Amino acid sequence: MSDDRVHRILEKLAGEYAGARCALVFSNPLECLVATVLSAQCTDARVNVVTRDLFGKYRTAHDYAEADRARLESDIRSTGFYRNKAKAIQGLCAALVAGHGGNVPASMEALTALPGVGRKTANLVLGEAFGIASGIVVDTHVQRVANRLGLTRHDDPVKIEQDLMAIVPREEWILFGTRLIAHGRRICQARNPACRTCPLLPDCPFGRKGARMVTKPAGRRRNAAAARPGERKRLTRRRPGS
Numbered sequence: 001m002s003d004d005r006v007h008r009i010l011e012k013l014a015g016e017y018a019g020a021r022c023a024l025v026f027s028n029p030l031e032c033l034v035a036t037v038l039s040a041q042c043t044d045a046r047v048n049v050v051t052r053d054l055f056g057k058y059r060t061a062h063d064y065a066e067a068d069r070a071r072l073e074s075d076i077r078s079t080g081f082y083r084n085k086a087k088a089i090q091g092l093c094a095a096l097v098a099g100h101g102g103n104v105p106a107s108m109e110a111l112t113a114l115p116g117v118g119r120k121t122a123n124l125v126l127g128e129a130f131g132i133a134s135g136i137v138v139d140t141h142v143q144r145v146a147n148r149l150g151l152t153r154h155d156d157p158v159k160i161e162q163d164l165m166a167i168v169p170r171e172e173w174i175l176f177g178t179r180l181i182a183h184g185r186r187i188c189q190a191r192n193p194a195c196r197t198c199p200l201l202p203d204c205p206f207g208r209k210g211a212r213m214v215t216k217p218a219g220r221r222r223n224a225a226a227a228r229p230g231e232r233k234r235l236t237r238r239r240p241g242s
Contacts (some may be wrong), residue, residue: 029104141184148206
């Protein structure tokens with residue numbers, strides 16, 4: 001892969017999404033961790049609505065760990081899968097109390113040792129709450145955009161992260177993930193990506209292929225149908241006696 005192409009992609013992302021930030025609202029590592037758990041299969045906007053009240057009720061890991069399960073489920077119900085999420089939050093917060101004095105650890109090894117915490121969550125917490133570039137957050141947006149840009153050929157998030165870490169300078173890992181997520185939401189959407197207006201189009205194999213397909217003659221389908229006049233006759237032929 002051309003270093004020049006990667007450099008152009010990084011520059012364009014930085015220009016287009018200079019102000020991009022993590023969409024989740026939080027004020028400390030614990031809130032970041034809890035919000036990330038709640039964001040699974042839920043929009044960040046909905047999570048932020050829920051956590052406005054949630055973070056006022058539960059201020060420490062001990063508060064979550066000792067909370068009434070039914071009450072916690074009710075508090076997070078609108079984020080979806082609330083039973084599983086409540087169980088996960090209480091499990092990891094109990095582990096924080098037992099092994100870390102209630103504090104969120106600032107290392108990949110310690111975070112991924114917590115129940116239900118994988119690399120994506122750990123990378124987000126380390127990057128956004130601690131400013132530590134431990135890796136690159138790979139969510140569905142990053143996975144889709146990185147593949148379309150030809151930055152990886154893998155579907156496995158861990159392998160995608162390894163490919164991206166190999167070509168993106170470490171000092172840009174945190175912002176790169178945030179910018180790629182913003183690009184996936186704004187332009188490179190799963191359905192109907194806006195390839196023709198995308199600033200990355202000159203360096204995107206997926207986008208260039210799509211643009212070529214759009215510029216093919218529009219009358220091709222009509223001509224193909226006209227080449228089968230027998231079909232039209234069968235459709236318009238009147239039945240005997242009608």
